[in-house]
Amino acid sequence: MLIKRPDPIPSSAITDEAIYRERRRFLGQFALGGGALLLPGLLAAQARAEARPPKLEGVVPGPFGSEESLTSYQDITSYNNFYEFGTDKGDPKKHAQLLRTRPWSVMVEGEVARPGPIDIEDILKLHPLEERIYRMRCVEAWSMVIPWVGFPLAALLKHAEPNSRARYVEFTTLHDPEQMPGQRDRRILPWPYVEGLRIDEAMHPLCILAVGLYGHELPNQNGAPLRLVVPWKYGFKSIKSIVRIRLLEAAPTTTWQQLSPREYGFYANVNPEVDHPRWSQRRERRIGELRRRDTLPFNGYAEEVAHLYQGMDPKTLF
Numbered sequence: 001m002l003i004k005r006p007d008p009i010p011s012s013a014i015t016d017e018a019i020y021r022e023r024r025r026f027l028g029q030f031a032l033g034g035g036a037l038l039l040p041g042l043l044a045a046q047a048r049a050e051a052r053p054p055k056l057e058g059v060v061p062g063p064f065g066s067e068e069s070l071t072s073y074q075d076i077t078s079y080n081n082f083y084e085f086g087t088d089k090g091d092p093k094k095h096a097q098l099l100r101t102r103p104w105s106v107m108v109e110g111e112v113a114r115p116g117p118i119d120i121e122d123i124l125k126l127h128p129l130e131e132r133i134y135r136m137r138c139v140e141a142w143s144m145v146i147p148w149v150g151f152p153l154a155a156l157l158k159h160a161e162p163n164s165r166a167r168y169v170e171f172t173t174l175h176d177p178e179q180m181p182g183q184r185d186r187r188i189l190p191w192p193y194v195e196g197l198r199i200d201e202a203m204h205p206l207c208i209l210a211v212g213l214y215g216h217e218l219p220n221q222n223g224a225p226l227r228l229v230v231p232w233k234y235g236f237k238s239i240k241s242i243v244r245i246r247l248l249e250a251a252p253t254t255t256w257q258q259l260s261p262r263e264y265g266f267y268a269n270v271n272p273e274v275d276h277p278r279w280s281q282r283r284e285r286r287i288g289e290l291r292r293r294d295t296l297p298f299n300g301y302a303e304e305v306a307h308l309y310q311g312m313d314p315k316t317l318f
C-alpha cells in the first residue's frame with residue numbers, strides 16, 4: 001500500500017500553505033501597483049500561522065509515510081472528537097485552551113520492572129522525534145491525512161521493561177473536570193477515557209505516541225501533550241492527553257466497550273466488510289474532498305499489520 005519513505009524535507013520545513021498562497025498573490029498584485037491593498041491579507045495569513053503552538057526542533061523523517069495530499073492544518077485542528085470538551089466537532093477547539101499541558105507526567109505501572117512517573121520532558125528524550133504521515137479513519141466514516149510528529153510507543157514501553165505477564169496495555173486520559181468541563185456530565189461517557197491494545201499491537205513500529213503535527217507541538221484539541229496514534233484502527237482507539245499507561249495480564253475494558261459493547265469492540269481494526277450498527281464502513285469522506293472513497297482493510301496498512309491477526313475471525317476484530 002501507499003507506505004513509502006517520505007521526502008527528506010519534513011512538511012514542517014515547507015512554507016505554510018496559506019502564507020505561500022498569500023505571498024504569491026501579494027507579489028503578483030504588487031507588480032500591478034496594488035501591493036498596499038494586499039498587505040493586510042499577508043499579515044493576517046502570517047498571524048494565523050504564528051498562532052500555532054511552538055515548533056518542535058530536530059524532527060526527522062520517519063520510516064512510514066504517504067503520498068496522499070495532507071488534510072489542511074485548519075481542518076485537522078478544528079474538526080475534532082474530544083468529548084472531554086464537548087460533543088460537537090468545533091467544541092474542542094473552543095474549550096480545550098482550559099487544559100494545562102505543563103507540568104505533565106505519565107504514570108507507568110503494572111507488569112513492568114521499572115514502574116513510576118515519567119515527566120513529559122524526559123519522555124521527549126527517549127527517541128528522536130519523527131514525522132509520520134498517516135491516514136486517520138474515524139468510525140463515523142470520515143478520514144484525514146495527518147503529518148504527525150511522534151515516536152514509537154515501543155520506545156516508552158521498552159524503557160519501562162515489561163515482564164513476561166504483560167499481555168495488554170491500558171491507556172488513560174487525564175480526569176480533571178475543572179480543566180475538562182465535559183467530564184462534569186457522566187451521561188456523555190464513563191470518565192476517564194480508557195483505551196487498550198494487545199502488547200504486540202502496541203510494540204508495532206506503526207504505533208506511535210504523537211506530540212505534534214505539521215512540525216509544531218500538538219494543539220490541545222488534538223490531545224496535547226501526548227496522544228496515541230494507531231493508524232490501522234478506528235480513530236477512537238487513538239486516546240488523547242494520556243496520564244497513565246498500565247501493562248496488564250488481561251484485556252482492559254475500554255470506555256467505548258463499557259458504553260456500548262454491541263457497537264465498539266476491543267480491536268476496532270478498520271474493516272470495510274464489517275459495518276458499525278449506525279454507519280456503513282464501506283466508504284468514507286476524506287475531509288476537504290467532495291467525493292466519497294472506498295475504505296481500505298486495516299485503513300491501507302494490511303501489509304504491515306494483517307499478520308498480527310492471523311487465524312482470528314475478522315468479525316471479532318471489530
Ligand code: MTE
Pocket residue numbers: 076079080081082083084137138139173193221222223234235236237238239240241
Ligand atoms: N481521546 C479522548 N480522551 N477523548 C475523546 O473523545 N475521541 C477519539 C480519539 N481520542 C477521543 C479521544 C475519537 S472518536 C477520534 S475519531 C479521535 O480521537 C479524533 O482525533 P482528532 O480530534 O485529533 O482528529
